[in-house]
Amino acid sequence: MKGSIFKLIIASAAFGFYSLPIQAKVTCTGEACTILPTAIQSQLNQVDQALQAQYTDKVLSTMAESAVITNINSSLMGPGIVNRFQVGGGLAVAGQKKEDINVAYQSLNFQKLPNVGASLSPNLVVAVNLGWLLGDGPSDTEQDLKTFMHRFNLYLHGFKFNFAQGDVQKAIESQNKNVQLGGDITSGGFTLRFHIFDSYSDGLGIFEFAGISLGMGMHYQRQVINVTYDDAKTQSVTLGPAVGTWGGATTFNYNSTITSIPLDVRTGFRMFYFLTFFAGGGTSINFGSTNLKLERSGPLAIALDSGAIASSLPAEVQALIPASTLGQTKTGTLSMDLSGSAQTPNSTNFLVAGIELNILISKITVEAIVAQKVQSVMVGAKIAF
Template identity: 30%
Template structure:
């Protein structure tokens, strides 16, 4: 049965209505004539089979990890900013739900991570509204945070992706605005550790991977051992608009500020994965013979998911501040995803 399912994914030729999942597989050439009738008919099962591979939970958790990484890139912290602060950091997020077995296990992309991961550097600026507008009173209780850092991906600057002989392309272009309110700020600058935040985040991530097989790899078709040789492409895209609200409580030990809290996010957008495989297949008589009866296959699978969901996340962090410089680390966690950010700060 397992071999039959793989046959369906690799070689069945079929036409399905256009939905959020659009699989297209074509086999051309003399060797394709050896496919059994059962295999061709089983092509109608490709839609539910592929839905079981890239499940809704998997794609939504990939989107959530990208959003958490974007939220973390704001480096909000837990302490009020009295004037201005510039921050440079690096953050990453990952989901904890793995995709099901897929045909890339028989190609050069079998080394891909089994978890969806998002990571990039970030640049953020924060200002106290009272200081910016030269006002006192309630204005001094508000901080405004903004964040943006366009980041272009390559094989050299993605530390979490360990794939050999693979071309990597893409970009991360996240941005955000966040207002924080410290209701108990007094004349001496004491905030009693409580703050509320309200944010808008736009998460835009595109990742493209392309690889070619360095050697033929073995597969089975209708019980016969075959080999195939070709190229592989995998594209991931995530575009999500999020609104957030959070409550944080902080306390100080000397120059160290520790904080924890609870946040809520509502995500609206889309995420998609597109996989393409083009390959030649060997003869059913000889797994090493590609030339006698040249035959090839092409597979194009696109899974797109609309994101409309709300989730809570926990907040844990620490900041160390001395004179005009500081460092901070923040960890966000919910049921399916988690994110960690480390940054350096300059106060002026």
């Protein structure tokens, strides 16, 4: 096969612990399949077990880890200071690249299949200082007028986006009319931050300490992605001693539902009013699952290759193959049906770092989260009142 079939699975990994059972099925029917040696037919029917254990389980794990990180990194909190209230929006993207995976099953080998995962989460954000909300003035009021509630900031975020509508679908159609994209992203949640040590300013705008704040929240994210790719072109395929082409439409369905409860500590400082640096760390408890279903079925055209027979089959098996079948193209149907699910990691430890640019009443924030091999960056803008 040389991985031709599994290029489709590789593409699915670009969307991304304990795994639940996975079902995989590769079937071949028609005259094309009758010319395959019995040993190759048997291996083809049983390759799903190797695919599950050696590749698909690991890819689903990578996808789930990436989805968790975008869920955690969705509030655009920056250093955690809110004077009155803020509104804005941002986009969180997470990804990771692990070592390539080699899948081997008897005489079938699939080399260097990538193990990558990615996830994205757009969000609208609102933040408010609870002291100001209760009518006690902004948080930067005079020290003797501050109340205990000025130490609390509440962050809310949420968004719902449909892939099948608007500019995204138009952009896809302009690039490739054979691709149909559907599905949506839904996210929402809150974080309540408490300033353990209050912020400090020199009053001149040259230096400001952001204090130390502790935040805890609940974030929810659901991703549903449906892709259908129908191209008239065929792909090369190798089934043991047989080589040929495979065509057909591919249907890809992916969804993840994740709830995260993150707890983190942050601090930072601002210089010359416009530039703020912040950093911190935390942990998150996660609940949810990731699901994948991939189907492809189409016409198969193969022929036995004498060179491939000599290199891949023992002499006693070669003697059983009629010479009249060599080089004759036979047709049939090759189908693949792959589905499975995986639980999200129970807990995730992470580090936070970023910068924030203050331009008049606007703030441009770049916030990064790192957890083991997974990295996430959220870029957004807010207006502060």
